[in-house]
Amino acid sequence: MSDSAVTPVAHGIQETKEALIGINELALALAERFADGVQFGDMIAFWDKLQKDEVFRAKLTAAYEGWSKVSAEVGDLDVQESLELVTVQMNFIPRYIETLKKGPAAPVAPIPETK
Numbered sequence: 001m002s003d004s005a006v007t008p009v010a011h012g013i014q015e016t017k018e019a020l021i022g023i024n025e026l027a028l029a030l031a032e033r034f035a036d037g038v039q040f041g042d043m044i045a046f047w048d049k050l051q052k053d054e055v056f057r058a059k060l061t062a063a064y065e066g067w068s069k070v071s072a073e074v075g076d077l078d079v080q081e082s083l084e085l086v087t088v089q090m091n092f093i094p095r096y097i098e099t100l101k102k103g104p105a106a107p108v109a110p111i112p113e114t115k
Helices: 016-033 040-052 056-063 067-075 079-090 093-102
Strands: none
Touching: 016 040, 016 056, 016 067, 016 079, 016 093, 040 056, 056 067
């Protein structure tokens, strides 16, 4: 081969990790709200969480903003990166178990009527 051969570019896994974290955070929030079925109040509570919980919003934003790079990152995963992603996912398992054990989230307070 000549010196001008193109060397593959390693993409890392930062965006993939952020996407994995964001998807899991979203799934946990929905599992908590939808444990007793889907209600209109659940959508209000989810919107409220999205507006007021800065950490939750930051994780979802990071997942969304880097989504376009995930395909390239996954395309060149090595064993170490794969294990790192598996570890990220496994760290969510206790949170899923705890969320499912807790059962339904508290209902959203009704909107007071105005007179």
